[in-house]
Amino acid sequence: MRVFLATLASCALAFVAWDAQARPLNQNDRSVCGWGAQIAAEAQQSKLSGATLYAARKKLQVRRFGKPWMRMTAMGITEQTYNSRSRLPPKAIKQTYYEQCVQHAVARR
Template sequence: MRPIRATVAVFSLTALAFGAHAKPLDQNDRKVCGWGSQIAAEAQQAKLSGVTLYATRKKLQVRRFAKPWMRMTAFGITEQTYNSRSRLPTAAIKKTYYEQCIQHAIAKR
């Protein structure tokens, strides 16, 4: 059994070493995650308030976005939020989205 434990220990230390050398996230990644979490929070608030997905999408349609990719991404986030059975408060959705987005951005690096 010792060789297996040693292998696991070496693997764990190697993973820690590589994790320590990961590049920190840049400001743009944090902004994008913050923006996405705000969209998710707004969608959750609308869902919990009884606003239909159709009405929420219409609001997004007339909204101005800084980048061309933001509109379709906002639609996707909104749709996923509405399709979720979650009844979590808006603040919890915002926090969860942001944390998972940051984890994803770190994993991409």
């Protein structure tokens, strides 16, 4: 009986874990990931074109953002992109950022 209960409990836990992963992301999470991916791609484009981090940050300072948290987040993404040694094209950076952001959002649930 104990073995049966232990098996049942582990199956229930596995189902709960599967259910949490199977839930699709909401529109807000997808939107935030897409926004961050776009910022990362723009930063990579600036870096590859030879612009300095200072110039990229200045460009972000004058940009209008819809939410108060977006400016500092964009600054952080840009700085991380410039600190990276990656020479990937901006399109690849955008895709990678989006995929990892979605993975993080799913794991957070």
